[in-house]
Amino acid sequence: MTELCDLTFAEARKLLLERDFSAVELTQAYLDAMEAARGLNAYVLETPEIALERARASDERIAKGEAGPLEGLPLGVKDLYCTEGVRTTACSRILGDFTPPYESFVSAKMRADGAVMLGKLNNDEFAMGSSNETSAFGVVINPWRRKGSDAALVAGGSSGGSSAAVAARICLGATATDTGGSIRQPAAFTGTVGVKPTYGRCSRWGIVAFASSLDQAGPIARDVRDAAILMRSMAGYDKRDSTSVDRPVPDYEAAVGRSVRGLKIGVPKEYRVDGMPAEIERLWAEGAEQLKAAGAEIVEVSLPHTRYAxxxxxxxxxxxxxxxxxxxxxxxxxxxxxGRDVTEMYERTRAQGFGPEVRRRVMIGAYVLSAGYYDAYYVRAQKVRTLIKRDFETVFADGVDAILTPATPSAAFGVGEMANASPVEMYLNDVFTVTVNMAGLPGVAVPAGLSAEGLPLALQLIGRPFDEETLFSAGAVIEDASGRFSPERWW
Amino acid sequence: MSVDEHTVRRVARLARIAVEDHEVTKLKGELDAILAFVEELSALDVESVEPMTSVIPASARLREDVVDDGENPEAVLMNAPSREADFYVVPKVVE
Structure with missing residues (x-):
């Protein structure tokens, strides 16, 4: 039955509706594949009973001709999303066995559209990390390996479980979240497509909060079309998220395959950073050529405050x-x-419940917000954010439709390779993605080639606010020209 | 900008995170590294720049001032580490 797991969303949807196989069969194929792939540590909780129960309900709706847009399609859910009656931990010890009596708005929408939940996916603790190594459940192993090597590589982070599960075909698609690159960087490390929507496009309600002015929900999928299908279900207005935006959700799938002729694609010179590997630079140039060959105009642009992001x-x-x-x-x-008193109870609970990276960030946050430092750090950073956003506004006002950059400064690195690095070295993974969160813009990571070592590399497209459609159109051009990439199965 | 050990302890206290004596030096080094990294921002002139308050144009939405949820103590308390009837239990706060 493994071949069932090789179908894309779009293919599986068609065959399900034609009754080639049932949702229960498809779900069971995934449950079997998940069991065989437990060594990747992508799932922190498998929910086979829920999956089969929802698959049976999907089969009934399909039989009655009442299929929803995601009917019977098996999904993995990042453990940052609250799921009704199913343990949700954000991969932190501090949440223990927290079991929400409610469902996040986004996962509830997908469920209402017929999606089948296979289980909860691993992530960096509270989404703080770029390698999934800060998870209380341990690191996720990338299904990709370097040519001729069996060294374990990271699947990126924070959505490392989502990216690894999609690449290893142990879910058809996955939910993820992105605060500084947590959807796009893991997608880039695994040859999958990751979409960070415009701030406000998807409700944050019921998703464990990290940094509320930056957090956005989005999908990781096997290809651009699948990502577009998932996006349509995830996006939409929610009155319970005060930053949710009330505007119509377009048919993103219709944008896949739409011509990019006449579009102006900006290539920002500030993203040509020191020490960028030659193969990343080449990938970037090839991506620009591919868009040009499809009729887009490539222009150099400047985003002068990039280094401050x-x-x-x-x-x-x-x-x-x-x-x-x-x-x-x-x-x-x-x-x-x-503890002896309530304060000691708080302090001990938090000392034991938070891992080292979370503790570090909470302490940095407390410092920059503390009396005497607030203006020097926090207010100054928010002013810099205004400048970063203004850079993008200027470029878009000049008629640029989307911006093309590399997604990450390198391919996936080894598990434990950064163990002795300073926290700041790990932060540099997000150098190309973080500007997008700071400015609230949409961005996608699209696989565009393999490194000399045989690992996936990706390009990023950044769009105008609420213009995810252009990103799907341009992303599909890169995907069509570059091909698709999947790891050889070794697990 | 670098912090001293006293500041590390003060910040840990503000963050309500217990820090053992042997952890202070390591934490000081880590906080220093991050503060040195963000120091780059001081090179920018931001005097006349407004701090960002929202990345998307947004105004506070108003709604009717009515209760539309609640009356469900079981759902609220079901995950409590310690409870009695409809209350959370914590160590004694007042002597």
């Missing part, structure tokens, strides 16, 4: 995190460590 991010994100994570006090949910 990452430092500003490492003030804004920890500040918001320290505020958001104040709720984990051992009182209302999650794990508790007792």
């Amino acid at each position: 990452l430092p500003a991010y490492y003030i804004v994100a920890p500040a918001e995190a320290s505020s958001n994570l104040a709720r984990y006090d051992g009182v209302r949910y999650g794990a508790r460590v007792n």
